[in-house]
Amino acid sequence: MNNLFLQNLAKLVQQSQTCLAVCTGAALLAATGVLDGKPATTNKRAFEWVRGTRPQVRWRQKARWVSTEKFYTSSGVSAGMDMTLGFIADQWGLETAQEIASRCEYLWQNDPDTDPFAHSAEFESV
Numbered sequence: 001m002n003n004l005f006l007q008n009l010a011k012l013v014q015q016s017q018t019c020l021a022v023c024t025g026a027a028l029l030a031a032t033g034v035l036d037g038k039p040a041t042t043n044k045r046a047f048e049w050v051r052g053t054r055p056q057v058r059w060r061q062k063a064r065w066v067s068t069e070k071f072y073t074s075s076g077v078s079a080g081m082d083m084t085l086g087f088i089a090d091q092w093g094l095e096t097a098q099e100i101a102s103r104c105e106y107l108w109q110n111d112p113d114t115d116p117f118a119h120s121a122e123f124e125s126v
Helices: 003-015 025-032 044-053 077-092 094-103
Strands: 019-021 065-068 071-074
Touching: 003 025, 019 025, 019 077, 025 044, 025 071, 065 077, 071 077, 077 094
Parallel strands: 019 071
Antiparallel strands: 065 071
């Protein structure tokens, strides 16, 4: 990856109050070193590749999303919707997140540890 891009990304992340990454966007965050020693997740189909980009991260395969300190990472695009609602619940309350999900006609998986996609036979060796 481009070092100048990663340096600029790391600077922006350091200046931010919160940082949310969807799917393999966690690989970009990880490449800056900001997730070292922290739990994070990423897309199941690219999990091994992302884990290989930065093994210093405590990658969690079975997680819809992970939040730690100011970082939120999700395992995929629809999990990114769940993560975003989780972030909203953390910032503005559960009722607000539930209302938004309802208005969007979205069935929110509000438990970050409930990850039905982690049980696929394709991922059993991980």
